Amino acid sequence: MARLCARAKCGRFRLLELVSVPCPARKKQEDAMTVRYGCFLSYAHGRHAYMSKFKNDLIDALKCYLEPHFDTENELFVDSEQLGGGDDLDQRIALALCESACMIAIYTPKYEAHGYTRREFAAMQLIEQERRLWYPLPSHLIIPVVMTRHPNGLPPQITGPGMYVDFSRYTLASGELKTNPDFLPDLDKIVQRIASHYHCLKQCTPPAHDCGSFVLPDIPPEWRAIPPPHFPR
Numbered sequence: 001m002a003r004l005c006a007r008a009k010c011g012r013f014r015l016l017e018l019v020s021v022p023c024p025a026r027k028k029q030e031d032a033m034t035v036r037y038g039c040f041l042s043y044a045h046g047r048h049a050y051m052s053k054f055k056n057d058l059i060d061a062l063k064c065y066l067e068p069h070f071d072t073e074n075e076l077f078v079d080s081e082q083l084g085g086g087d088d089l090d091q092r093i094a095l096a097l098c099e100s101a102c103m104i105a106i107y108t109p110k111y112e113a114h115g116y117t118r119r120e121f122a123a124m125q126l127i128e129q130e131r132r133l134w135y136p137l138p139s140h141l142i143i144p145v146v147m148t149r150h151p152n153g154l155p156p157q158i159t160g161p162g163m164y165v166d167f168s169r170y171t172l173a174s175g176e177l178k179t180n181p182d183f184l185p186d187l188d189k190i191v192q193r194i195a196s197h198y199h200c201l202k203q204c205t206p207p208a209h210d211c212g213s214f215v216l217p218d219i220p221p222e223w224r225a226i227p228p229p230h231f232p233r
Helices: 049-069 087-098 109-113 115-131 184-204
Strands: 002-005 019-022 037-042 074-078 103-107 142-146
Touching: 037 049, 037 087, 037 115, 037 184, 049 074, 049 103, 049 184, 087 115, 103 109, 103 115, 109 115, 115 142, 142 184
Parallel strands: 037 074, 037 103, 103 142
Antiparallel strands: 002 019
16 A cells, blocks of 8 residues: 655755655554654764764754654654663663664764674664565665765765765864755755655554564674784874
8 A cells, every 4th residue: 555755844945755655554543653763863972072063963953854744753862871781771772773763873983983883783774674574665774974984985884875975074163054055955865864764664664563672783893804913003
């Protein structure tokens, strides 16, 4: 049965696009799985102004332009503590990932160096495999946002899935992302993709699906081959 995932207008963006998604069957509203977040934000913690300001600016911009699309859900899930492990934290992260329509990965060389961020990335890939059984996805669930490029180039995990947006031109002098015309087209792409996944997930999730059963995978291996000992550092 064909369903339409409609998009609304948001601020100065014209976000009108219809995505036809065949759903398995019509569900009663009370039977639908709870979608609590439009997007899970996966990022490596920064101690100084550059990383912190970029993350906060991106959060502020996305919340602003995503708000018209949602009812009572939160625009983003942001783990501001990242305490580094433990069963309770792992369960909370796993649940938030499953209850999110998609994920933004703020890519930096630090992101791929940390096991917990690679784990979140791998977890959303597992969720994508599951949701492909429910309906044709309009796009991949992971939206890479490049903040800082690696000296040896971007890894295939970032460039391979399809769309990524490059914000590596961002500096502390860039001002607010939500009002900077240099970044608005890329923000538009991100918002449209999140909104598309959100509306499709709301309509097509199997009634019996339980996010409480989802668990994080093991920490995946490093994305790049470890250089030999004589490699200059």
